[in-house]
Amino acid sequence: MKKKNYNMELIRTVSFVMVIVIHVTNYFCRAYTDIGRGEYLFSLLLDTAARVSVPCFFMLSGALLLGRTESLRKNGERLLRFLIVLAFWSIVYYFFNIYYMGTPYDLRDLFYTPTEPHLWYLYATIPIYLVLPFFQIMCRGMNTRMDKAFLLMGSLAAVFMYFSSLMHEEPYYDVPIIGDKVYTFYFFLGYFIHRYREKLKGKEPLLFGIFIGSTALNMALTAWKTFGAGAHYERFLEYGCPLVITAGASFFALMMQVGGGSIRLKERTKGVIDICCACSFGVYLIHILFLDTYKKYVDPEQISAWIAVPVLTAGLLLVSFVCIYFIRKLPFGKYIS
Secondary structure (H helix, E strand, O other): OOOOOOOHHHHHHHHHHHHHHHHHHEEEEEEOOOOOOOHHHHHHHHHHHHHHHHHHHHHHHHHHOOOOOOHHHHHHHHHHHHHHHHHHHHHHHHHHHHHHHHOOOOOOOOOOOOOOOOHHHHHHHHHHHHHHHHHHHHHHOOOHHHHHHHHHHHHHHHHHHHHHOOOOOOOOOOOOOOEOHHOOOOOOOHHHHOOHHHHHOOOOHHHHHHHHHHHHHHHHHHHHHHHHOOOOOOHHOOOOOHHHHHHHHHHHHHHHHHHOOOOOOHHHHHHHHHHHHHHHHHHHHHHHHHHHHHHOOOOOOOOHHHHHHHHHHHHHHHHHHHHHHHHHOOOHHHHHH
């Protein structure tokens, strides 16, 4: 049995908490005109810092999967699992939105628009897993020089796509392999960081500086644009933004170096992290049920963000975790979470 890399498990644990933070703080950031400026800046700080979580999830998958030699059957089973998860939660959120939230949705749009926005992650991941076996073969055939060339090409493509979108333009053709989104690039970025992690030893201060600098600049730019426009500006917080890419990559690389690249934990701590990681995907899938219920009855200005953000985040994590923990005890639970 392959030994677990608890640096990666720690990244997964921190990242799924950060995802909840993003969804909670978004509710308050988007209410910029209804809440105090201090509340807005507090929410924006947490939102911006937590943006590294989604890139980390893609990078984790790349780091764990791209270096493997797997059969088509194994990949097919992985792909089928994601399709089952997508089908199940699409049905759950369809009925939730139609009959509880009162939000209309046409099932004919299922292939184009998720029944709940946060399910976009599955829509982005499934196509990558569809071509994963070919990516694995490609990575096995690449040497260090080719890795550097691919990293340079992917970085330039990501920057070009982002600034093109700011100008409301798009390339006539997408870059093959990378596509029109940044998520595949994150997949490869995680693989490269993991593959060359030994070369990053001793560079922790630099990585930390890049993470803090990118996050601080992103927050400053977002606040500047928001104050100028009089409405929350989100373009700098997109996962394709170069500042989010550099923050995500540096955070991931930094966490991979914790404990000299092989963090040592007590057995009890490992057990807690194992349980959290096992439930993390399910927590991501289910927490919107509770968050949307909160939004339905409580406006952002009713409770101060200074109180609501930490309390709501902790509450969502606890309720979602308990639900998923017991769902996974059911015979079919692991297949939908």
